[in-house]
Amino acid sequence: MSLKIDQDHSRFRNIVRGKIRQNLRRYISQGEMLGRKGKDLVSIPIPHIEIPRFTFGDKQQGGVGQGKGDAGDPVGGEGEEGEDGAGQAGKDAGEHALEVDVTLDELADILGEELELPKIENKGKSRIIAAKDRYTGIRRVGPESLRHFKRTYKEALRRAIASGTYDPGNPIIVPQKEDKRFRSWKEDHEPVANAVIIYMMDVSGSMGDEQKEIVRIESFWIDTWLRRQYQGLESRYIIHDAVAREVDRDTFFKTRESGGTMISSAYKLAAQLIDQHYPSTEWNIYPFHFSDGDNWSMDDTLTCVELLKKEILPKVNLFAYGQVESPYGSGQFIKDLREHFGAEDAVIVSEIRDRDAIVGSIKDFLGKGK
Amino acid sequence: MAQFATNTTLPRYLRVEQEKIEKIAKGYGLDPFPTVFEMLSYDQMNEIAAYGGFPNRYPHWRFGMEYERLSKSYEYGLSKIYEMVINSNPSYAYLLEGNSLTDQKLVMCHVMGHVDFFKNNFAFRATDLDAGETVTEPMSRSGDSYAPNRKWVDKMANHGSAVRSIVDRYGIPKVEEFIDTCLSLENLIDPWSRFVVRRRDSQPEEDGPGQVVVPRLRAKDYMEEFINPSEYMEEQKKKLEAERDRDKGKFPTQREQDILMFLLENAPLERWERAILSIVRDEAYYFVPQMQTKVMNEGWASFWHSRMMTNDVCDWSEIIDYAENNAGVMATSSGKMNPYKLGVELFRSIEERWDKGQFGREWEDCSDLDVKKNWDLRLGLGREKVFEVRAMYNDVTFIDEFLTPEFAHEHKLFTFNWSNRNDRFEIESREFRAVKEKLLTQLTNFGNPFIYVEDGNFDNRGELLLVHDHRGVDLRADYAKETLSGLVRVWRRPVCISTLADSKKVLLRFDGNEHSVKHDAP
Numbered sequence: 001m002s003l004k005i006d007q008d009h010s011r012f013r014n015i016v017r018g019k020i021r022q023n024l025r026r027y028i029s030q031g032e033m034l035g036r037k038g039k040d041l042v043s044i045p046i047p048h049i050e051i052p053r054f055t056f057g058d059k060q061q062g063g064v065g066q067g068k069g070d071a072g073d074p075v076g077g078e079g080e081e082g083e084d085g086a087g088q089a090g091k092d093a094g095e096h097a098l099e100v101d102v103t104l105d106e107l108a109d110i111l112g113e114e115l116e117l118p119k120i121e122n123k124g125k126s127r128i129i130a131a132k133d134r135y136t137g138i139r140r141v142g143p144e145s146l147r148h149f150k151r152t153y154k155e156a157l158r159r160a161i162a163s164g165t166y167d168p169g170n171p172i173i174v175p176q177k178e179d180k181r182f183r184s185w186k187e188d189h190e191p192v193a194n195a196v197i198i199y200m201m202d203v204s205g206s207m208g209d210e211q212k213e214i215v216r217i218e219s220f221w222i223d224t225w226l227r228r229q230y231q232g233l234e235s236r237y238i239i240h241d242a243v244a245r246e247v248d249r250d251t252f253f254k255t256r257e258s259g260g261t262m263i264s265s266a267y268k269l270a271a272q273l274i275d276q277h278y279p280s281t282e283w284n285i286y287p288f289h290f291s292d293g294d295n296w297s298m299d300d301t302l303t304c305v306e307l308l309k310k311e312i313l314p315k316v317n318l319f320a321y322g323q324v325e326s327p328y329g330s331g332q333f334i335k336d337l338r339e340h341f342g343a344e345d346a347v348i349v350s351e352i353r354d355r356d357a358i359v360g361s362i363k364d365f366l367g368k369g370k
Numbered sequence: 371m372a373q374f375a376t377n378t379t380l381p382r383y384l385r386v387e388q389e390k391i392e393k394i395a396k397g398y399g400l401d402p403f404p405t406v407f408e409m410l411s412y413d414q415m416n417e418i419a420a421y422g423g424f425p426n427r428y429p430h431w432r433f434g435m436e437y438e439r440l441s442k443s444y445e446y447g448l449s450k451i452y453e454m455v456i457n458s459n460p461s462y463a464y465l466l467e468g469n470s471l472t473d474q475k476l477v478m479c480h481v482m483g484h485v486d487f488f489k490n491n492f493a494f495r496a497t498d499l500d501a502g503e504t505v506t507e508p509m510s511r512s513g514d515s516y517a518p519n520r521k522w523v524d525k526m527a528n529h530g531s532a533v534r535s536i537v538d539r540y541g542i543p544k545v546e547e548f549i550d551t552c553l554s555l556e557n558l559i560d561p562w563s564r565f566v567v568r569r570r571d572s573q574p575e576e577d578g579p580g581q582v583v584v585p586r587l588r589a590k591d592y593m594e595e596f597i598n599p600s601e602y603m604e605e606q607k608k609k610l611e612a613e614r615d616r617d618k619g620k621f622p623t624q625r626e627q628d629i630l631m632f633l634l635e636n637a638p639l640e641r642w643e644r645a646i647l648s649i650v651r652d653e654a655y656y657f658v659p660q661m662q663t664k665v666m667n668e669g670w671a672s673f674w675h676s677r678m679m680t681n682d683v684c685d686w687s688e689i690i691d692y693a694e695n696n697a698g699v700m701a702t703s704s705g706k707m708n709p710y711k712l713g714v715e716l717f718r719s720i721e722e723r724w725d726k727g728q729f730g731r732e733w734e735d736c737s738d739l740d741v742k743k744n745w746d747l748r749l750g751l752g753r754e755k756v757f758e759v760r761a762m763y764n765d766v767t768f769i770d771e772f773l774t775p776e777f778a779h780e781h782k783l784f785t786f787n788w789s790n791r792n793d794r795f796e797i798e799s800r801e802f803r804a805v806k807e808k809l810l811t812q813l814t815n816f817g818n819p820f821i822y823v824e825d826g827n828f829d830n831r832g833e834l835l836l837v838h839d840h841r842g843v844d845l846r847a848d849y850a851k852e853t854l855s856g857l858v859r860v861w862r863r864p865v866c867i868s869t870l871a872d873s874k875k876v877l878l879r880f881d882g883n884e885h886s887v888k889h890d891a892p
Contacts, residue, residue, distance in 0.1 A: 004417065004425075004426075005416075005417040005420055005421070005433060005434060005437045007429060007434075008420075008429055008430060008431055008432075008433045008434035008437070009433075009434035009437050009438060010434070011429075011431045011434055011542075011546075012431040012432070012434035012435045012437075012438065013434070013438075049432075049435060051432070051550060051553045051554050052554050052848070052849040052851075052852035052853050052856075053554050053555075053556070053557050053818075053849060053853055054557065054558065054818070054819055054821055054838070054845055054849070054850055054853050054867075055557075055818065055819065055845070055846050055849055056817070056819060056843045056844070056845065056846060057843065057844050057845065057846040057847070062785060062786050062787035062788060062795070062798065062808065063707070063785070063786060063808065063812060064707055064783060064784070064785050064786075064805055064808050064809045064812070065707065065783070065784055065785075065786050065797070066702045066707060066708075066711075066712075066781060066782055066783055066784070067702065067782055067784075068782060069784070069797050070797065071784075071796075071797050071798060071799055071800070072796055072797065073796060073797045074792070074794050074795065074796055074797075
């Protein structure tokens with residue numbers, strides 16, 4: 001049924017549309033978001049426009065609360081500012097909250113919804129199936145170590161009562177062989193991780209802290225979205241300057257090297273990784289490369305193109321290249337890629353000027369549903 | 371039945387319950403308006419809740435915003451609205467479809483409390499549409515049957531169609547923008563104006579200074595000299611005369627708190643703008659009593675639902691479900707006062723104290739804690755007292771009179787404040803005085819600053835001067851600026867407000883193009 005409120009609601013959405021986007025951007029761009037990942041929960045704000053009034057600055061105001069604690073202890077929630085606007089009597093309590101805690105899965109859904117990201121189409125590759133034993137059933141034979149005490153006792157008790165040997169005054173039950181019950185197991189077949197993201201980052205001297213922060217935020221969102229799409233996603237991290245090496249997640253975001261840039265080194269390593277661990281028949285593979293685009297030489301760029309064409313592209317779902325703008329400007333590499341792979345569907349390039357551009361770039365990367 | 375009401379009748383088994391519950395309520399002495407219960411699905415519920423309880427309101431995006439918030443919180447499972455009831459005669463209450471029978475009964479009992487409160491608490495007299503301009507004696511009633519015209523469902527719907535016809539004429543963007551402006555001024559009203567004669571009819575100015583009449587307290591002849599002593603009267607007269615001379619030629623003659631009224635009467639508005647401002651003002655006044663009695667109202671309804679549910683309504687299979695739900699409603703979290711909890715506990719404490727005779731001089735003077743603890747005169751006045759309180763108090767007077775040190779201690783009340791050093795809210799004190807003071811400060815003028823029109827012809831340039839009566843807390847600066855812009859939109863001349871910022875006097879001014887701040891203002 002259609003509601004009267006729909007018109008007001010859609011007008012509100014239109015008013016905040018710009019605002020929602022900005023809110024989402026600002027909030028995506030907050031580094032501390034990652035810090036709140038703790039219990040798989042993050043807060044997302046519900047769009048809210050407050051009509052300005054003559055009102056009090058709330059920090060000076062404080063309030064009255066209830067509960068334990070001594071003077072100087074922090075107060076649990078935020079102070080509620082006075083009363084709710086037009087208070088309606090009899091509505092449910094606790095209505096002032098404007099932030100919702102959602103799980104990462106939901107967050108991914110919201111991200112998907114806001115950016116209109118398509119669901120990823122599985123490549124339909126054969127899945128790796130892992131077998132796992134689960135003790136779920138009961139049977140009459142088995143090793144003593146799996147004996148089910150309670151069930152055995154019950155059977156024995158039942159037999160004793162039925163045969164009239166049970167004495168409530170002296171309730172000793174002696175189980176016999178046919179009373180014994182044993183746990184039995186079933187093999188469960190579970191599909192395991194069949195997607196891997198290979199993050200590659202340029203850590204040469206020209207990539208500053210801000211650039212790394214951008215990569216960090218962007219990769220968090222990509223991670224969140226892909227994890228929603230694939231159970232048990234794996235991630236691998238490669239950093240490179242003139243040489244490449246594989247590192248763990250922490251190092252990936254913290255390392256800062258100096259020196260030149262040879263992008264081909266990273267691609268070589270990535271191709272190696274894929275060959276050794278992720279046969280493309282079984283894996284959905286997502287290499288993401290972030291750099292400021294300043295490659296050492298044209299020759300190296302050509303090597304990269306070769307590598308991509310021959311080694312990487314045939315095996316992956318998608319190859320994404322994000323060029324972060326550094327204080328030294330934006331490099332040539334993105335243009336080269338565009339030139340060589342402009343028509344190639346599986347290659348996506350995106351320029352990320354600053355934090356505000358992250359959202360657009362995520363949409364670039366994931367908008368095709370690969 | 372109002373023609374604008376939603377056509378959602380109650381299923382039969384709930385009608386039976388309703389009759390039962392109404393009977394029980396009346397048995398306890400509750401005296402509610404006739405109440406129409408309606409059953410809504412969750413999206414209808416969210417819609418109506420977004421409209422503040424009314425099925426028909428004027429179009430505005432903020433209702434859509436509220437709807438989004440409600441439906442999102444419902445979808446994420448954060449909160450759901452169990453019940454809603456609106457102050458109207460007959461009263462309308464909404465039940466959520468799909469709630470368990472126990473829940474529905476709980477809601478009905480709770481609603482009985484609210485509707486009794488709407489009918490009998492003096493503050494709600496201000497929402498009687500037939501009460502006249504001022505209600506000087508809100509407690510007095512003619513005859514037994516009090517059936518005021520409170521058809522607010524219809525009135526709100528009429529506002530809706532009035533605004534819609536304006537929209538048809540001028541287009542939604544223009545109208546909505548003006549509504550935004552009006553809403554940003556919505557709190558600039560005088561919450562007590564219905565009960566006090568604020569404007570004395572001005573004396574004929576032309577005939578020179580007229581006689582100043584000093585208001586007297588009513589007194590019998592022989593008491594006159596004691597109650598209205600002549601030297602005091604003389605003093606008052608001089609004071610009033612001085613005031614009159616000073617105020618002469620001033621406009622408005624006295625400070626006015628009902629700024630919306632002042633604007634309606636004096637601002638150069640177009641006809642449709644005046645109509646909208648007047649609608650916003652009417653609705654703002656409608657919600658005033660509910661804000662003035664939030665704690666009492668919720669407390670009273672909870673007081674009765676718990677009594678009725680546990681004594682009369684629930685059978686043994688329902689009591690656990692009831693208890694669980696009730697506990698959810700009463701839950702407190704630190705940093706937030708739960709008005710349900712505070713209210714119901716205060717009512718219970720009043721009932722107990724008056725049952726046991728724990729009041730009056732003797733009780734106050736007793737300093738022996740042990741005696742006080744076992745004090746029980748078996749007066750049994752509790753019931754009578756709570757009914758009296760529900761009629762004659764509002765949140766401020768209620769807490770001022772009945773929040774005792776024992777109560778504050780037992781319920782672990784504390785005050786908190788922002789700590790600049792640690793960048794967080796911290797518990798400040800558990801001292802009774804501090805707690806009470808803070809609670810009362812928050813409730814006074816329901817958390818709004820006191821702002822008056824001081825001068826409608828400031829500097830003799832047709833500018834509007836407002837004065838903020840600073841009581842310890844500064845105005846929020848960015849909002850103040852925005853609000854000034856709104857005021858300029860209505861007043862069409864520069865507007866200033868005089869206030870304090872960081873304990874220094876400032877004059878904020880907006881001339882239509884530029885904001886300025888002047889220190890050491892008048």
